[in-house]
Structures are given as C-alpha cells and as structure tokens.
Amino acid sequence: MENTRDLYKKPYINIPFPISRKEIEEAMESFFCFLELPEEKKYHINMNISPLHRRGDVGFVHKDSKAGIYDSKDYFHYHPIIDDTYLDFINNNHEIKEFILNAHPIWDAIYQVTKDVLLSLDEGNTNILDKIFDSDTPHIVLRFLKYYYQNPGEYLAKPHFDAGSFTVAVAESGPGLRIGTNPDDLEPVTHEENNAIFFISSNINRILKDERLVPAWHDVVQLNESKSTESFSRWAIVAFIDGHSVGSLSREETHKFNNINTSEVTFMGCQEGDSSFCMGGVDQCVLNDV
Numbered sequence: 001m002e003n004t005r006d007l008y009k010k011p012y013i014n015i016p017f018p019i020s021r022k023e024i025e026e027a028m029e030s031f032f033c034f035l036e037l038p039e040e041k042k043y044h045i046n047m048n049i050s051p052l053h054r055r056g057d058v059g060f061v062h063k064d065s066k067a068g069i070y071d072s073k074d075y076f077h078y079h080p081i082i083d084d085t086y087l088d089f090i091n092n093n094h095e096i097k098e099f100i101l102n103a104h105p106i107w108d109a110i111y112q113v114t115k116d117v118l119l120s121l122d123e124g125n126t127n128i129l130d131k132i133f134d135s136d137t138p139h140i141v142l143r144f145l146k147y148y149y150q151n152p153g154e155y156l157a158k159p160h161f162d163a164g165s166f167t168v169a170v171a172e173s174g175p176g177l178r179i180g181t182n183p184d185d186l187e188p189v190t191h192e193e194n195n196a197i198f199f200i201s202s203n204i205n206r207i208l209k210d211e212r213l214v215p216a217w218h219d220v221v222q223l224n225e226s227k228s229t230e231s232f233s234r235w236a237i238v239a240f241i242d243g244h245s246v247g248s249l250s251r252e253e254t255h256k257f258n259n260i261n262t263s264e265v266t267f268m269g270c271q272e273g274d275s276s277f278c279m280g281g282v283d284q285c286v287l288n289d290v
C-alpha cells in the first residue's frame with residue numbers, strides 16, 4: 001500500500017484492492033442487466049441507512065442533465081442491509097439476485113480496506129474506527145454508476161467534493177477522473193490494476209480533525225474513446241464512507257469552487273492539440289449531486 005501518511009501531502013493514495021478486475025467486470029455486467037429491468041423492479045429497493053445524511057440512500061436513481069443541475073447518469077447504492085430486508089424480492093428476481101451476489105463481496109472488501117487504511121493512518125487509535133464501524137449499519141454505500149454520453153471535453157461528473165468523509169474509487173471503464181484540492185491543481189489520475197484510489201472527502205472533520213487532511217476536489221471528463229451511439233460512455237464503482245449518525249455538508253459547500261469562472265482555469269494534464277479536453281466553460285460548472 002502507498003504510505004497512508006502521503007494523505008497528509010495530497011488528497012488521495014493508491015491502495016491494494018482484493019477483488020479482481022474480472023470479478024469487477026462481472027459485477028458491472030450484472031448491473032447493466034439490472035438496468036434493463038422494468039422501472040417498478042429497478043425502484044423497488046428503496047431505503048435509507050442514514051436519514052441525517054444526504055448520501056444515505058440505498059437503491060436505484062436516475063438523474064438527467066436536462067433537469068438542469070445534474071449529470072446524466074444511472075446509479076445503484078448497495079448496502080448489505082438490503083440482503084435481508086428485501087430477501088424475498090431478491091430471491092424472486094434472478095437478475096437482481098445475481099447483481100446483489102456480485103455487489104456484496106465488493107462491499108466487504110471496501111469495509112476491510114477502509115479499516116486497514118484508517119488503522120495505519122491513525123496509528124492504532126481506534127476512536128476513528130468506532131465512528132465509522134461501531135454500528136449495525138456502517139455508513140459505507142457502494143455505488144454502481146453508468147454515465148451517459150457527453151461530447152468530448154464535457155464533464156461526465158462536474159467538479160465537486162464528495163459528501164462523505166472518505167471515498168474509495170474501486171474501478172472504472174477508462175480514464176477521465178481528475179483529482180486535486182481546488183480547480184487550479186486538478187490532475188488526471190492513473191488507476192493501477194488491482195488497486196483502488198482512496199481519497200479524503202468533505203466531511204472529514206466529523207471523523208478526524210487534522211488540518212493536514214484536505215478533501216479531494218474532483219471531476220470526470222469525457223475523453224474521446226466512446227461513441228455517441230453507445231448506450232453509455234463510462235462506468236464506475238465508487239464507495240462513500242462516513243460516520244454513523246452524522247449529517248453532511250450542504251451542497252453549496254461541496255460544490256463551492258463552482259462559483260468561480262473556470263473558463264479562466266488551465267486544466268493540468270491537457271495535451272497539445274486536445275483543446276476540447278481543456279475547455280471547461282463556466283456554463284458547465286453548475287451544481288450536481290454526487
């Protein structure tokens with residue numbers, strides 16, 4: 001594992017992740033099968049593990065950029081509480097059962113790697129662990145995500161801080177994620193095989209007060225690989241982690257840098273001749289809901 005103390009110098013580290021790429025792709029295939037189901041089945045699982053928190057929802061969500069403030073995407077939030085809560089429904093729908101069976105071990109892996117990172121970071125002080133794990137329903141929400149196609153250079157996910165205390169980017173279909181601490185230092189992130197990206201998010205102060213830990217400002221940009229004729233441009237699996245029984249910051253706080261004119265910002269990592277990648281007009285920097 002990259003030294004966890006590197007989190008004092010930058011907002012993310014690469015960590016080993018014990019689920020193979022093959023298993024992750026099988027999980028995503030079962031998520032795409034889930035997306036083909038009738039609406040009443042997709043929306044049937046619907047509950048909340050953390051009513052105080054705007055990222056405590058479990059189940060399926062569709063968001064449409066035509067609504068004005070959102071990125072166009074479908075996602076499902078998995079938490080193992082649904083295995084028992086919806087046992088009969090899951091057993092009676094084999095596509096959903098397949099998806100849940102694939103999701104559960106990824107959630108278990110997130111649980112373990114998060115414990116490992118935090119134990120290492122906090123040198124065995126279990127106080128931080130209790131804030132997350134001393135609960136029947138720890139706030140670890142696993143998101144399976146499909147982005148719809150955008151034109152090259154446009155945002156798939158507009159810049160923001162995540163609303164939890166930590167985020168684990170488990171896997172994605174291709175590059176496009178950029179991480180920094182503010183709009184001026186965003187850099188493309190390389191996701192290594194058999195690794196996940198562990199990063200600090202906006203609610204960190206609810207878990208661990210340490211001014212050296214700075215949340216990751218990040219976005220996802222449409223690169224040129226996918227075609228507008230494809231049903232999706234990108235998929236990703238991400239986990240949001242926070243303390244139990246805590247609230248989250250407001251959306252204004254988690255998107256606060258979007259109030260500046262980013263058309264004047266030069267994005268780091270742009271290639272010469274790749275002007276579309278570098279254009280991030282202020283009109284694209286509206287609020288989203290990640």
Ligand SMILES: [Fe+2]
Nearest residue numbers: 161162218290
């Ligand atoms: Fe995010």
